[in-house]
Amino acid sequence: MRGLRGHIIAASLALACASGTALAEPDPGAAAREAVAQLEAASVALAQAKGGRDRVKSLTGVVQAYETGLTALRAGLRRAAIREAQLSKQLKAQEAEIARLLGVLQSMGKGPPEVILVHPGGPMGTARSGMILADVTPALEKSAADLRRDLEEVTILRSLQEGAAETxxxxxxxxxxARTELSKAIADRTDLPKRFIEDPVQTALMIASTETLEGFASALVDLQVDGMQEIDLPDVMDRKGNLRLPVEASVLRRAGEADAAGIRRPGLVLATRPSALVVTPSAATIRFRGPLLDYGNVMILEPQPGVLFVLGGLAQVYGDAGEVIPEGAPIGLMGGNGLESGAILSQSGDASGNARSETLYIEVREGKAPVDPELWFQTNEDG
Known part of the structure; x- marks a missing residue:
């Protein structure tokens, strides 16, 4: 009886200690389930936006909702995969204790009551054994409940991951x-005010005579455009340091940091996901859009005279030079075809951030001089 009692106590304590660690863990599947709900809501919003009045604004929100939902789902699946692996490892490590406990309980269940209750020490020993078993029983029940909960959680997490591919x-x-519909809506847009009509010949001559981005931006500041209208825009200087980045991203290189070739640039290099939507951080006039030097497609925005936001590396740009666009308006898409679901699932078990394969360059110029973009933009968020 003493050996049986010792086995019960040891096994129950081992299981209780191991299960106690899991109790402190948050539900790792909650984020993934919330992300699925976000994607479902985005699907409904897409159907509604196709026939809405302000289609560009509505579809911009839908694209951003899809991007947020996909990012959240990937993060949720990563946490679920990590949690499932931890639980599986934990349960495997407890196999000996679980088998030991089951063996003890099975032995107790097979023995006649009179044999179990009679103790060699007589009535006092029997009483003590009864009290010990009464003390141990709640721990056994708790261990069994914790074990059952962990097994159920493993089943749920595995099911969640198996069903994620279709989602x-x-x-x-x-x-x-949504991106396709947005491109169509922008092409059909006719309600934007225009400050000037671009002279394509003049722009082509400027590009041909430019060797650096700095030279092009300086020439743009000096450029006298015939018939340019004055349009009042909100004073962007009041928001200096508080502007959101134009795309969901993480900082790859800060201003002045050398790249692999040792080249230092005065702007930020951001890592983004493929096909990410880029929006204007403030109301602004489009001063230039198109290919420039080795920066890919470039969008140069003028939120107010003397300030330029230069964004380079886009695969597709929206709008025309001279248009005045509101804050949050789409100005382009990053490159890449987007990740296939299998590729995303294969990355769900790590946090390497390999999905951010595209780069956007941001430069801010006050007058003709570049300034650190982090004086203007908030970059302390984990993109």
Whole structure:
């Protein structure tokens, strides 16, 4: 009886200690389930936005909702995969204790009551054994409940990951549909005010005579455009230091940091996801859009005279030079075809951030001089 009692206590304590660690963990599947709900809501919003009055604004919100939902789902699946692996490892490590406990309980269940209750020490020993078993029983019940909960959680997390492929693929297709609809809506847009009409010959001559981005931006500041209208825009200087980045991203290189070739630039290099939507951080006039030097497609925005936001590296740009666009308006898309659902799932078990394969360059110029973009933009968020 003494050996049986010792086995019960040891096994129950081992299981209780191991299970106690899991109790402090938050539900890792909650974020993934919330992300699925976000993607479903985005799908509904896409159907509504196609026939809405302000289609550009509505579809911009839908694209951003899809991007947020896909990012959240990937993060949720990563946490779920990590948690499932931890639980599986934990349960495997407890196999000996679980088998030991089951063996003890099975032995107790097979023995006749009179044998279990009679103790060699007589009535006092029997009484003590009864009290010990009464003390141990709640711990056994708690251990069994914790074990059952962990097994159920493993089942739920595995089911969540197995069903994620279809959800991810649907989200990726929905996001692409929203981007296509957005491009069409922008092409059909006719309600934007215009400060000037671009002279394509003049622009082409400027590009041909430019060897650096700095030279082009300086020439743009000096450029006298015939018939340029004055349009009042909110004073962007009041928001200096508080502007949001134009795309969901993380900082790859800060101003003045050398790249792999040892080249230092005065702007920020941001790592973004493929096909990410880029929006204007404030109301602004489009001063230039198109290919420039080795920066890919470039968008130069003028939120107010003497201030330029230069964004380079876009695969697609929206709008025309001279248009005045409101804050949050889409100005382009990053490159890449977007990740396939299988690729996202294969990365869900790590946090390497390899999905951010595109780069956007941001430069801010006050007058003709570049300034650190972090004096203007908030970059302390984990993109």
């Amino acid at each position: 991810l693929q649907g989200g990726l297709e929905g996001a692409q549909d």
